[in-house]
Amino acid sequence: MVLDCGTFLGFGAIHMARAAAQGRVYAVEANRACHALLCRNVEANGARNVEPIHREVWNVKTELALETTVAQGNSLVSEVQKGNAREPVQTLVIDKFVAERGLERLDMLSLTLNGAEVEALEGATETLHRLRPRIRAAGWYTRGDRRIADIIRSTIESAGYDVFVGARGNVMALPKERV
Numbered sequence: 001m002v003l004d005c006g007t008f009l010g011f012g013a014i015h016m017a018r019a020a021a022q023g024r025v026y027a028v029e030a031n032r033a034c035h036a037l038l039c040r041n042v043e044a045n046g047a048r049n050v051e052p053i054h055r056e057v058w059n060v061k062t063e064l065a066l067e068t069t070v071a072q073g074n075s076l077v078s079e080v081q082k083g084n085a086r087e088p089v090q091t092l093v094i095d096k097f098v099a100e101r102g103l104e105r106l107d108m109l110s111l112t113l114n115g116a117e118v119e120a121l122e123g124a125t126e127t128l129h130r131l132r133p134r135i136r137a138a139g140w141y142t143r144g145d146r147r148i149a150d151i152i153r154s155t156i157e158s159a160g161y162d163v164f165v166g167a168r169g170n171v172m173a174l175p176k177e178r179v
Helices: 011-019 032-044 094-101 117-122 125-131 148-158
Strands: 002-005 025-029 050-054 063-068 085-092 108-111 134-138 161-165 170-175
Touching: 002 011, 002 094, 011 025, 011 032, 011 050, 025 032, 032 050, 050 085, 085 094, 094 125, 108 117, 117 125, 117 134, 117 148, 134 148, 148 161, 148 170
Parallel strands: 002 025, 002 108, 025 050, 108 134
Antiparallel strands: 063 085, 134 170, 161 170
16 A cells, blocks of 8 residues: 655656555545546556545645645745746645555555645654555755755654665655564
């Protein structure tokens, strides 16, 4: 099982679905136009184990304004990405999503949320502790004077993970062995 948040047009989600044909990929995309193209790509590729979801990931369930620009330049965090338009979007909280779906397994949590990785992880505390997914996050954006990778590192480590940050801010986190 994979939860791919900020999936854009679904290229990665479709690739993961092919690699794990018996698994399921939940592909979450906030931008209305990108979500429509995601749905078309999933259908055109026959990726029946990919479920497109039109939401943005946050730490509370609400409706927020998504700053939108062209392509993938969209964010709930205007400090990170100021859009030329705004569109309302319902949010998804990872812990609530996992509970509502009755997920007992989550192998990978992928976060490419253009600055909202911080809030997404705040809403994933139970999931990280109970299901122990591997985490991949886009940490290259900055909030204030800090990279997202540096902001989220302590949150992930406190959940019992080893965190690796690449030179450009890519984050990979692996759960530590439980004793």
